[in-house]
Amino acid sequence: MQEKVLMKGNEALAEAAIRAGCRCFFGYPITPQTEIAAYMAKRMPKVGGAYLQAESEIAAINMVYGAAASGARAMTSSSSPGISLKAEGISYLAGSDLPAVIINIVRGGPGLGGIQPAQSDYNQVTRGLAHGDFHVIAFAPNSIQEMCDLIFDAFDLADTYRMPAMILGDGMLGQMMEPVALPEPHEVSASAKPWAANGTKGAREHNIINSLYIEASELEDKVLARYERYRVIEEKEARHEEFMLDDAEIVVVAYGASSRISRNAVVAAREKGIKVGMIRPITLWPFPKKALADKAPSAKAFLSVELSMGQMVDDIRLAISCSKPVYLASRTGGVIITPDEILAKLVEIDGGIK
Numbered sequence: 001m002q003e004k005v006l007m008k009g010n011e012a013l014a015e016a017a018i019r020a021g022c023r024c025f026f027g028y029p030i031t032p033q034t035e036i037a038a039y040m041a042k043r044m045p046k047v048g049g050a051y052l053q054a055e056s057e058i059a060a061i062n063m064v065y066g067a068a069a070s071g072a073r074a075m076t077s078s079s080s081p082g083i084s085l086k087a088e089g090i091s092y093l094a095g096s097d098l099p100a101v102i103i104n105i106v107r108g109g110p111g112l113g114g115i116q117p118a119q120s121d122y123n124q125v126t127r128g129l130a131h132g133d134f135h136v137i138a139f140a141p142n143s144i145q146e147m148c149d150l151i152f153d154a155f156d157l158a159d160t161y162r163m164p165a166m167i168l169g170d171g172m173l174g175q176m177m178e179p180v181a182l183p184e185p186h187e188v189s190a191s192a193k194p195w196a197a198n199g200t201k202g203a204r205e206h207n208i209i210n211s212l213y214i215e216a217s218e219l220e221d222k223v224l225a226r227y228e229r230y231r232v233i234e235e236k237e238a239r240h241e242e243f244m245l246d247d248a249e250i251v252v253v254a255y256g257a258s259s260r261i262s263r264n265a266v267v268a269a270r271e272k273g274i275k276v277g278m279i280r281p282i283t284l285w286p287f288p289k290k291a292l293a294d295k296a297p298s299a300k301a302f303l304s305v306e307l308s309m310g311q312m313v314d315d316i317r318l319a320i321s322c323s324k325p326v327y328l329a330s331r332t333g334g335v336i337i338t339p340d341e342i343l344a345k346l347v348e349i350d351g352g353i354k
Contacts, residue, residue: 004179009144009169010035012180013103015043016148017075020155021188022101023049024074026063028056028082031115032171033105036077057082061089061102068098069209071196073155073188077103079171080121081112083129090164091130095211097195097226099158101151102136102166105174108334116334117171117257122311125168126285133223135230137165137237138284140255144178150282152183157237159193161229168284170307172257172336233286240288241280244270248277250349251295253316254305255281258337262305265342274350292319300353302326305342307335 007015014036017025025044027037037053044051050067054060060076067074078086083104093100104125108118125138137157141147147169154165197207213219244266245251254262259280269276279295281288292302301324304313310328317326329345331337 002181004181006177006179007144008035008175008177009147010105010174011039012144012182013147013151013167013169013174014039015182016151017101017155018043018047018049019183019185020152021073021186022075022155023047024064024067024072025049025051025076026054026060026067026074027076028054028060028078030079030082032107032117032174033077033079033103035174036103036105057085058089061086062092064100065089065092065096065098068093068100069096069196070198071193073101073159075101075103077105079105079107080109080118083121083124087130090136091132091134092211093164094130094134094136095132096209097162098164098209099155099162100164101154101158102164104166104168106168106170108332114334115171117173117307117336118332118334119170119256119258119307120309120311120332121168122284122306122308125166126287126315134163134226135285136163137161137233137286138168139166140168140281140284141173142256142259142280144173144176145180147173148180148183152186155188159188161233162195163229168256170257171334237283238286238288238290239282240291241282242291243278243280245277245279245295247275248295249275249298249300249353250277250346251292251299251302252276252278252305252342252346253281253292253302253312254278255284255312258305258307261337261339262342264339265346268339268343269346269350272347274346276346287315287319289319292316293321296320296323299324301349303342303345303349304328304330305337306330307337308332
């Protein structure tokens with residue numbers, strides 16, 4: 001059995017990224033994710049990697065663009081307002097078909113908000129991350145172990161589909177400590193990326209990394225080809241977890257930190273005789289629409305549990321074609337919802353459907 005070590009979420013995420021082959025990290029400090037940058041500053045020189053604290057979030061994401069264009073596994077991390085500043089660069093990455101990983105350890109907002117945990121960047125990540133027609137693969141881990149495991153998947157899928165991937169965590173996961181089994185190191189050679197701009201050595205044509213297309217028809221062709229890839233991703237890469245779902249009449253939908261809290265509420269509701277189960281999205285894009293649609297015929301109601309004002313509710317409604325009512329249990333501004341609050345909402349819903 002692999003030995004486990006006790007680590008803080010942010011630091012475990014950084015170590016796992018290094019083990020996944022990340023050798024270029026560019027960032028800027030902002031609570032509650034600063035430990036990622038601090039850990040990278042210590043570890044990157046020891047593994048032959050490059051660490052640079054940029055002068056701004058904007059500079060950091062453009063450094064990621066340059067490193068990714070050379071074929072390196074590159075990563076940046078930030079928290080909510082910092083991700084907004086990186087948005088233009090993320091769009092350039094998508095427009096140039098470059099793989100990279102972005103970490104968002106979400107804090108309360110809007111504006112500077114607060115440093116407490118939140119999930120209020122859901123719409124940003126899944127709908128309006130930056131300008132143009134594009135997506136990023138968005139993972140939503142709910143434990144430190146899953147953060148470590150999914151960072152490998154984020155890098156691998158980013159390379160496979162040549163697009164950015166994001167780990168969406170929150171201040172609770174970033175700051176808490178849990179035992180983790182760190183994955184074995186995985187080396188990736190830039191030479192395995194024939195499209196990279198890393199020197200021809202006289203053996204091939206020059207590669208040009210570009211997101212500017214003057215002819216509208218050429219840009220349209222690029223976007224349409226990209227969306228063909230996105231359709232493949234939606235079919236193959238959507239992930240979720242089910243809990244006590246088989247006979248559930250009320251289906252809780254929760255991700256990340258909210259799903260940990262919801263699990264306790266589901267168990268408590270079952271003890272009261274309420275038939276409750278849970279679907280936990282592990283990918284927010286692609287959203288696990290099929291899992292919800294498959295459950296809709298036998299369910300009587302759905303409950304979205306979020307640390308936001310209900311940003312996931314519309315995705316649940318769309319997934320089930322608005323065939324059943326979708327309720328909301330939430331807190332916002334950095335306040336963490338409790339199992340008792342979720343249980344009270346489940347009791348209320350159960351009373352209304354009987």
